[in-house]
Amino acid sequence: EARGQSRVLYAAGRIAIRPEGGLPAPTVTPREALAAAQTHPTGRPLTAWSDPELVAIYDDPPRGSAEAYPAWKCIGSGSAGAAFQSHTFYVHALTGEVVRTHSNILDAFDITGTVTANATPAISNVDPDKLGPNTLALSNLWANCPNEPAPADLSNVLMLAYNSQTQALIASAYTDSNGNYTLDVPDTMVVDIEAHLVGPMWSVLDGSVVPIGEPLDPQVKTNITAPNTVDFEFNPSPTNEEETAFVDAHFQIDRTLQYLDLWDAEALPDVPLVVNSFQLACNAQYLLPGPDGPPPPGVLRFSPSITSCANTAYSTWIAHEYGHFVLIQLLGIEVNFDADAFHEGFGDTLAHLVYDTEIIGQDYALGCGGHRRTPLVVTPTHPFPSYPICPSLNCLFEHCRGELLSASWLLILQEMRDRYPQGTVGLDKTRALHLDWIYLAQVPDRATCIGIGEIPQSADEGTLIEVLIADDDDDTLANGTPHCQQILAAFGAVNITPSFQINCGDDGLNGSGRTCYADFDESTGAGVLDIFDYLAFQNLFLESDLQACDCDTSSGPGVCDVLDFICFQAAFAAGCEKE
16 A cells, blocks of 8 residues: 555466366256255254355366366354354265365364375276276285375364373364364363374274274374364375275275265264284175174174285275175165175175276286176176076175176166266266165065076066166156166166066157256256256257257257257247146
8 A cells, every 4th residue: 555545466366277168057956965065074063054056166286177167055054062163065066076165264273184195096907998996905916007005185084182181182073075174272272183094984993903803093193282283194105005904994984985975873883894804814794793703783804915815905895895784784684595695786786886897806816807796797697697606706606696786787877878978977877876776675586596496686676676666756667767768778688677567758868758858957956947958958969969969850869960959949948847
């Protein structure tokens, strides 16, 4: 300021890259975005919420692209214990993932920081076209497919602050999705801070010491006075396989719980993950509680590596074993002769969809390519097996029969991707269908197999009907469901067909299945006609998506031309009256 006049001396900003073709229209509704924020670990204690607001955000380099994408912004507030909290949440408008959170309260006496670790990265070493992110727990186990641990943010790590003199607990928190934490510590108090590989619904234990595991030592920083910034790093020098396995176990069970979205404290009990369990070899298991075993609810155990197999505390192994836990603890389906194949198929299906991979136990044995199970390679058909020899590499009999169920879901995913070729829409819709089906799932009936007699199956017509019910939107299967064609095609490929007539009708890809083609985007509600519908169709037209933009079929189905654009414009101008 000079002589009563103000001048701008410096101004700066960061500008996101505009996506080619403009921002895509949201596929996640405001209600779904709010639910994602409310069930996020940071959002669960909060009670007052703002309405979601659609904004454009981007990820800061170098960890992400600087290209903008749409997100729903909402603010939650409330008291957690004695402390008032207010947090802003950004939910990806295309995937429904909470991509960013931050506290709205500036407290000069907070202790903040970030928790990172060297964890096994998400690398696919065999077939990049078919495999999603899968991991190995041991770096460089096989020389021809190294998988070196790399820095990663750790979410849902338990942070504790103790008075350095009295050792009284002063504050606690879990790290957010970016590994950040905030501890509310009184002014001038000197505290010790601990970081534990303990999440809201699990803990990581060391199985190399005792069969049922022993708690890990936390990372500790002592004599810290607020305000301060204190960072933690687990596994700083990842040359020790055991340490990497501990980090991977926390990293991957967190990812599995994020998929299941079962953060209700009463939904499932906390489960210990016993890593490097010396009583196992090349295997993993859900060890049930018992007189000579662990206390309730049991433990998930994972073996260390030996010369012929990898440490099993990684991605698909962890999701599979947690699948057993979910079936027993959430749905009450015990492991027995009738349910064992369904249990194995359920665990595999969960792992396939969490990690978007066709392989269970990637590269775990005998070098690269020594996978545990590959259901679509086995190509099972009902009843399964139709011959007495198990065809899958290194799998037990009930695991083979379980591949009938997991193959069915992988085929549903393929059908969904064919119908929705845009981005991750097919995967997202398959995952949503799977999560709805879980609560309807029942143990299939036995079936007669050639050369064996009656044996329990992992999927049958009842499973098909359950999936259709999960997909249904009008309380009747007679007129089909939104994805009736895809579901029937997938189950038909494994010889499972309905015993009654189901009229799927047109699935909407050529226009006639839509009451009004103008209602192309439902982010603001089905039947609401607005600019998002216009932008969604325009983007697909510019991309020449032959299925999604085929509003007019006069020049042939699957032909995307100017007649389709005119057709859509006419529907848009006429308004939309969707049933």
